[in-house]
Amino acid sequence: MFKRAVGRKREMALVGAGLVVAVGGVFVMADKETGDGESDGSSGKSSGPYFNPQLRDWADGMCESGASLRALRVDSLKQADRLRGKAGEPASEQASGSVASSYLLSASKALDSISRDLGAVDSLTRIPDTERLRAAYAREIDRVRPEVRELSDAEGLARLSARERIGRAERVTSLVAAIKEPSPSFDELAQTDQLFESASNSPGCVAIRAAERERSEPTPKPMPPFLPAADGTSVAACADGACEVRVTKPATSIKVRDLTLEVDRNDTEITVRHSYPSGGAVRVNLSGEGARGTFGRGGGTIVTVELKGINEGNAVLGITSSS
Template sequence: MGGSGGVAVMVAGLVLAVGGCGDGGTDGRAAKSSAEPEPTRSPSSSSAELVEWVGDMCESTVALENLRKGSAADLKEIQNSDDGTGMLAHAHALSYLSTTPADVETVAGDLEALGASGVPAADRLRDALRKKVRRVANELGARPPAVGLEYAESTVADVDEQVQSLTPPEPDLPALTEKIPRLAAAYEQAEQCAPGWKPDGSSGEGDSPAPDPTGPLPKAADGKNYAACSDGACEVLVTSTADITAKGTNVHVIVSDDSVTFQSGGGVMQFGGAGGEAGFGNGLKATVVAHDKDGAVLRFGLS
């Protein structure tokens, strides 16, 4: 009996010893788990995908800001234009009305191609801005061209009002970065969000303007001697406006920084650069040989 009791004690002791080891191991792991939590991603860290997304949003925002500034400047120039005939203002208005809807559509398309960021508040901002820009793009695209042609100057004011409405909803992206650390980190890294960033990659202040890729205008064979066009064949330079009579056809030419406009017999033809060709119905045609901010070289001829 005594031996049996000793065994029992030994067994009990063994059990206690084993149990003690087991309990001690569990407590140790728990303590270690409590003292050393699993590493988590820093809230201020940002993935390359988020940086790219934020950069694209900033790029669209800059594009809209440039659209608003450019539209306001165009409207002011059109309203203050005074060449005695009103033709210069009309030509500028036509140019504005032909390019602005496409510019808004481009931004709308860029926003619609932008996927989700994974940050709910940022995605709500994208959706709201996308909806606003798409609405204006659709309205401008649905505007009848004939209305713009006949009432070009007054139509510009209406279009500008719509363009000026294209501001980011609140809270905008900078405001969101103040509340969301990882969005702030991505904003800091995205080059398009830097102050003064421009779409061509230049930073703005201190940068020299890029040279004109087209170079200087070629010399026009007849210079500004518009009388040389009387027989229907000439090559002349127009730096602002000119009245040219070629083979009995009177043509009023208006040259601006971004377009060349021909007006004859109530018809208007406008071109955005070199290569444009205007026909006047009697075999006479005028070709834009070259065009830049200094003027345009035009070649008149008979087909």
């Protein structure tokens, strides 16, 4: 009930201004009536569904600024890891000092840009929450911006040691992390208020969310190519004592004449094991192309297994036998 009342209040604010009513995620023009009950439009008809330019521009501006702030936070976390040597990169003090200088300058420029963009967002005065959100974001950015600017002064950085620049960068990463979201935030309002739900589906906001999802989703790892094998994956071809097979499963049993080989595969190595009926077993690890292992006993079947190729998805074994 509360949600419907809030949504209705927003709609009435727009209707009273001769603006729009939110309907199903788009906006419909509400004709403004004159004193004698007639519409002031020449045709007496609404103009049809469209996105109200004022609210669309506000939403696009807020979504763009929010995305820029999130990108700065992600970059700050990455740089903090680099400074501490947690990103697989050398953590020499000199290298970290250079990383710190670059980050400080880029973070200061990013905050200045976000502040300018927020200042250019034109809120709707008849819908107080639009201005409250914009002003709250702007205050948070401007709360940390003077200190970040001072810590990032290019002339000052040139006179500092690597350790001092690292210290400044660590301080800025903590300042960026401390920037607070307004409460309720744009996303929270979009969950409870029809007007803000519609605004969040403006063309600019939709495009920004799609771009963020694309960046955040890991790039699918390409499947490794199948290695050629004369007998494909048919281990049954080995029963007569000679075959060339591709092994794709983590564990496979291969019958070679009167011997049974247990083959375990991972991405870099093949382990072949043969257990004797009388007890005991032979186990050979094959980890390089051309590596071989021999199984069996004198006077019986002797089986030789050669690793002919291996990658993340499969391995090719050449198997021969003799009596």
